[in-house]
Amino acid sequence: MSGTHTASPLMNPSQANPTAPLPIAVTLGDASGIGPEIVLKACAQLTRQYELLVIGDRQWIAREAARLGLPMPARIDPVGTLPGNLRIGQVDARAGEAAFQAIVRGAKLALEGHVRALVTAPISKEAMQAAGHDFPGHTELLAERSGGVDVRMMLENDQLRVVLNSIHVPLRDAIRQVEPELILQTLRITDTALKASGFTRPRIAVAGLNPHAGESGLFGREEIEAIAPAVEAARQLGIIAHGPFAPDTVFMRARGFNEFDVVIAMYHDQGLIPIKYLGLDEGVNITIGLPFVRTSPDHGTAFDRAGKTDAQGRGLAQPASLIAAIRSADRLSASRAAKPR
Numbered sequence: 001m002s003g004t005h006t007a008s009p010l011m012n013p014s015q016a017n018p019t020a021p022l023p024i025a026v027t028l029g030d031a032s033g034i035g036p037e038i039v040l041k042a043c044a045q046l047t048r049q050y051e052l053l054v055i056g057d058r059q060w061i062a063r064e065a066a067r068l069g070l071p072m073p074a075r076i077d078p079v080g081t082l083p084g085n086l087r088i089g090q091v092d093a094r095a096g097e098a099a100f101q102a103i104v105r106g107a108k109l110a111l112e113g114h115v116r117a118l119v120t121a122p123i124s125k126e127a128m129q130a131a132g133h134d135f136p137g138h139t140e141l142l143a144e145r146s147g148g149v150d151v152r153m154m155l156e157n158d159q160l161r162v163v164l165n166s167i168h169v170p171l172r173d174a175i176r177q178v179e180p181e182l183i184l185q186t187l188r189i190t191d192t193a194l195k196a197s198g199f200t201r202p203r204i205a206v207a208g209l210n211p212h213a214g215e216s217g218l219f220g221r222e223e224i225e226a227i228a229p230a231v232e233a234a235r236q237l238g239i240i241a242h243g244p245f246a247p248d249t250v251f252m253r254a255r256g257f258n259e260f261d262v263v264i265a266m267y268h269d270q271g272l273i274p275i276k277y278l279g280l281d282e283g284v285n286i287t288i289g290l291p292f293v294r295t296s297p298d299h300g301t302a303f304d305r306a307g308k309t310d311a312q313g314r315g316l317a318q319p320a321s322l323i324a325a326i327r328s329a330d331r332l333s334a335s336r337a338a339k340p341r
Helices: 035-046 058-068 093-111 125-130 138-145 171-176 180-196 222-236 247-255 268-277 320-338
Strands: 024-027 052-056 076-078 117-120 152-156 161-164 203-207 240-245 262-265 284-288 293-297
Touching: 024 035, 024 093, 024 320, 035 052, 035 058, 035 320, 052 058, 052 093, 058 076, 093 117, 093 125, 093 138, 117 320, 138 284, 138 293, 152 180, 152 268, 161 180, 161 268, 180 203, 180 222, 180 240, 180 262, 180 284, 180 320, 203 222, 203 247, 222 240, 240 247, 247 262, 247 268, 262 268, 284 320, 293 320
Parallel strands: 024 052, 024 117, 052 076, 117 293, 161 262, 203 240, 203 262
Antiparallel strands: 152 161, 152 284, 284 293
């Protein structure tokens, strides 16, 4: 994407071409991390396939483009101001503030229908909280900006798809959230999201909380008192739900034997460990339950790699997961658009 011309993000591109889709917004992420680098690399690779709108500090984007020898994105929404002495590879509240502003702007554009999806580059939760924004992460912030909707985190790659019953909470609190009502809501959100993305009859497996799914109450009663009743209630609603299954085998059954389209995990690491074990290059994080499509790469800010280059002067950060997130955003937004209203 060479050149520096930027159209207004509020200008519907269909005004020039009535058949052209709306752009996909991409936030810059935490500028102290690898976000700017992977955004520039993704834009350079996808310039002929997608209309992308990058949200972030224009001067910082130009600085990074020059450092890396990459073209400027064709469309930039200049949001957030970054100082020239930003500490690369370290937590910095100024980067956290700029990242927060970009997310808020992206959510606004998506909610108002000016973009068809939002893709978010990695942020530092510590930096954003240091800037005074008390959110555990993107997911909770976007849910709040969307009116406090009930959302869940879904992670997927080409081998496995996982939804989390609880997200960024301590494990002690995650166990408390193993309640029939919350699990049933997770099942409903998951079923709705998969149907919106093209699954006619999604097959949902539910993992247990305890070893061996409680072994009939020998290792805990959450499966008997909370998870199984939620699964049965979902089945009464017509949702194809099964479980609870032993957590140490259910992911293999979904991946290797194709018994299920998605696994619901009872807490954050239970679901993320199998996804990330399969590799970070193609993993995508999808927030389900929002009124718009939101995806992100399945990795963090990688402060240890930010700003570093190899012997040829090429940046070390790889954009594969961000590219996968953009492709998923395109697919999911196209599926939503194709659904009758």
